[in-house]
Amino acid sequence: MTKAIIAVLLMALVTYLPRVLPFILFRREIKSPYIKSFLKYVPFSVLGVLTFPDIFTSTGDYRTAIPGTLVALLLAYKEKSLVVVAIGAIITVFLSGLFLTAL
Amino acid sequence: MKINNKFKKQFFYGLRKGLPIAFGYIPVSFTFGLMATGGGLPVWLTIFISLSNLTSAGQFAGTSLILAGAGYLEIVLTTFLINIRYMLMSLSLSQKIEPEITMVQRLIFGFGITDETFSVASLENGRLSYPFLLGLISTPMAGWTFGTALGALISKALPDIMANAMGIALYGMFIAIIVPPAKKSKPVLMVVAASIVMNFLLIYLPVFTFISAGFRIIIATILGASLGAFLFPVQDEKETKEEFQ
Incomplete structure (x- = not known):
């Protein structure tokens, strides 16, 4: 148990450091339009990379994950809120799971 | 007060x-x-x-x-x-x-x-x-x-x-965040698409199998966002606001 607690504290440290190091290291304003654009594109890029292809294995069965992904994309395209998109995807996965077990 | x-x-x-x-x-x-x-x-x-x-x-x-x-x-x-x-x-x-x-x-x-x-x-x-x-x-x-x-x-x-x-909840949230801006801004759409393609290449091309998942996310992100910055540099604050709203 002590080992698990130490591991959790180490995880907390290496999660916190990247969040605050840039505040300590860089205090000047960045002028270059390239660096500014790069930093503005990063969130979209990183969320896309975190999502695809991992979403297809997120439910343990791609036959439930694919319908869930499609519903999430459709709801997001219609600009529904975060909660609606997440819950829509969960319900779709749940229902596809029920459908598959019924087959 | x-x-x-x-x-x-x-x-x-x-x-x-x-x-x-x-x-x-x-x-x-x-x-x-x-x-x-x-x-x-x-x-x-x-x-x-x-x-x-x-x-x-x-x-x-x-x-x-x-x-x-x-x-x-x-x-x-x-x-x-x-x-x-x-x-x-x-x-x-x-x-x-x-x-x-x-x-x-x-x-x-x-x-x-x-x-x-x-x-x-x-x-x-x-x-x-x-x-x-x-x-x-x-x-x-x-x-x-x-x-x-x-x-x-x-x-x-x-x-x-x-x-x-x-x-699937976490990924549903990510999709809800990226899709609306990608729908309105072509540069954002291109950046997201390029980053995801890069990610697939890093996962499925045998030459890259030595790269860990953490590094893969970093590499695909840096390449995708750099491509966007190179092809669609944002000129000033005003333009940025319009692109990302």
């Missing part, structure tokens, strides 16, 4: 902006609570992981390594690699916050930088104040902790099929 009111107003505005994130977090952290307690960790430690780490991918990976009995170095390196992306986010935020925000205040609100709080903060108009940022991280922290506690407590009662369905 006047300053105090402004502080309150900004703080509550931040809380409100963080509320949808908090709701989005509940199913995800619920899943985490299920996974960690189901795997054998005590309920209090599971909740403490969410409070002290406040991150999704990093703490999921770290916790599954703890459950698998991995060594400290493995746990630390994997978690760190997954979280390096936060450096890019706080570097970006450091350009957008009010310059008079003190170092101590930066060290405090920095704790709450996540993919989602960062996205919401960077879509705000104008400079970000300290009370706003404090509010913005508070509701998601509460949601993340609450969901974890709920999942940890219900852990054994849920049938497998429902637990599996919750796994």
Whole structure:
């Protein structure tokens, strides 16, 4: 148990450091339009990379994950809120799971 | 008194902006609570992981390594690699916050930088104040902790099929964040598409199999965002606002 607690504290440290190091290291304003654009594109890029292809294995069965992904994309395209998109995807996965077990 | 009111107003505005994130977090952290307690960790430690780490991918990976009995170095390196992306986010935020925000205040609100709080903060108009940022991280922290506690407590009662369905929640949230801006801005769409293609190449081309998942995310992100910066550099603040609203 002590080992698990130490591991959790180490995880907390290496999660916190990247969040605050840039505040300590860089205090000047960045002028270059390239660096500014790069930093503005990063969130979209990183969320896309975190999502695809991992979403297809997120439910343990791609036959439930694919319908869930499609519903999430459709709801997001219609600009529904975060909660609606997440819950829509969960319900779709749940229902596809029920459908598959019924087959 | 006047300053105090402004502080309150900004703080509550931040809380409100963080509320949808908090709701989005509940199913995800619920899943985490299920996974960690189901795997054998005590309920209090599971909740403490969410409070002290406040991150999704990093703490999921770290916790599954703890459950698998991995060594400290493995746990630390994997978690760190997954979280390096936060450096890019706080570097970006450091350009957008009010310059008079003190170092101590930066060290405090920095704790709450996540993919989602960062996205919401960077879509705000104008400079970000300290009370706003404090509010913005508070509701998601509460949601993340609450969901974890709920999942940890219900852990054994849920049938497998429902637990599996919750796994998609996190990605559903990510999709909800990236699709609307990608629909309105061609550069954003191109950046997202290029990054995802890069990610698939790094996963499936045999030459790249030595790259860990954490590094892969970093490489694909840097390449995709650089391509966007090179092809579609944003000229000034005004243009930026229009592109990203």
